[in-house]
Amino acid sequence: MKKFFAWILAIAMTLSLAACGGNNSDQDDSSQQGDTEAKAFELSGDVEFVCPFSAGGGSDLYARTAANIIGELGVLGGHTITINNKTGGGGAVGDAYTVTKKPDGTTITTYVSAQITSPMITGSGITYEELTPICNLAMDEYTIGVLSTAEYQTVDEFIEYAKANPGKITVGGSGSGTEDEVCTGLIELYCGVDLEYIAYDSSAEVMTAMLGGHINAGIYNPNEAISQYEAGECTLLAAFGPERISVLPDVPTFTELGYEDVQFQQFRGIFGPGGMSQEAIDYWCDIFSQVIEHEDWTEGYLATNGLTSKFIVGADFSTFIDNEAAKYEAVLDALGLLAA
Structure with a gap:
């Protein structure tokens, strides 16, 4: 009888160990699967x-x-x-x-x-x-800027001058076929003026050309013109977005000035x-x-x-x-x- 109970106990312990081993295996598999998912993608270099x-x-x-x-x-x-x-x-x-x-x-x-x-x-x-x-x-956002010494210091004055001098106002932008050219084209299309777009390699070159008097206006992101604007070197006539720009609260939008289609x-x-x-x-x-x-x-x-x-x-x-x-x-x- 003692041998029988010893045999039963041995079987029970074996099953218990097997169960524990199985649980550990499941945990290891789950952990390995989690590691695999976490490492599903790794960069191969810089x-x-x-x-x-x-x-x-x-x-x-x-x-x-x-x-x-x-x-x-x-x-x-x-x-x-x-x-x-x-x-x-x-x-x-x-x-x-x-x-x-x-x-x-x-x-x-x-x-x-x-x-x-x-x-x-x-x-x-x-x-x-x-x-x-x-x-x-x-x-x-986008803005259009001109020299602070230009004779047109508002959008209406700019458009009036452009209509009186078709093709004479040059507008600089960074690259051909870029957003800058689209913005210029929107002014032409919806304000009924003829502007000459000139492409440069960068907005920095556009600003340099405008400050040097080589072009009449430029298309700029806020960060590309805010320093010159705050220094009084240029006037930002208007912003192309639907609302005023947070860092340029005094600059009106084309929309609020009545040019609703000039928006970008x-x-x-x-x-x-x-x-x-x-x-x-x-x-x-x-x-x-x-x-x-x-x-x-x-x-x-x-x-x-x-x-x-x-x-x-x-x-x-x-x-x-x-x-x-x-x-x-x-x-x-x-x-x-x-x-x-």
Whole structure:
């Protein structure tokens, strides 16, 4: 009888140990699965953050702000992130460079409205369908500025002068086929004037040309002209957005001045090379979701430069881009700027 009970006890202990071993195995498998999911995507090297516009411009500013925050957050698994300005052609040069890179997540690029409109106008270059949309970060505003010594210091005076001197007013902007040219075209189309648009490589060059008296006006993001405006060197006639800009509260909008159709805002997004995996896209969306919550972004970038936060990811961002492209195409067609 004692041997029988000993045998039963031995079996029970064996089953108990087996059960414990099975539970540990399940936990190990679950842990390994969790680790696998957490490590579904990892960068294979350092990150190249392409900016298709010159240092000091609007795209360069948001690229460097974001890169600095990413570096401070330390979220790249020990890898670095470096800005590479590939300028020219209203973003065409940078896009042509980005499209050649591996879609492994180690290359991302700033992406704005001009990179959609430029191929529409020139009939060449990389279209947005050839790249991978990742996310949108913010909406930027536009203004038109003139010298503070110019004889036209209001929109009405500017339009009156332009009508009396058709083709004589030169308006500078950064690149051909960019948002700057679209803004200029909107004034022509809806205010009934004939302006001469002159393309430069950067907004800094536009401001230099205007201050030097080589052009009559320029199209600027707030951060590109606020210093000269506050110094009294230039007058910002109006803003193109639907509401006044927070950092330029004294500058009226075309809308409130009675020119409702002269309205434009620029999106500021992030794209990558074509063919990026969903895992790589999600990886960068997660990182930028942390960037937009950082104080250096909300207070140091958005508030200081008068931008509006607008974070869009995934299918919503792809839909947003398609809608923006359709809108730009319609405007450019009305202006006669679409490539034949």
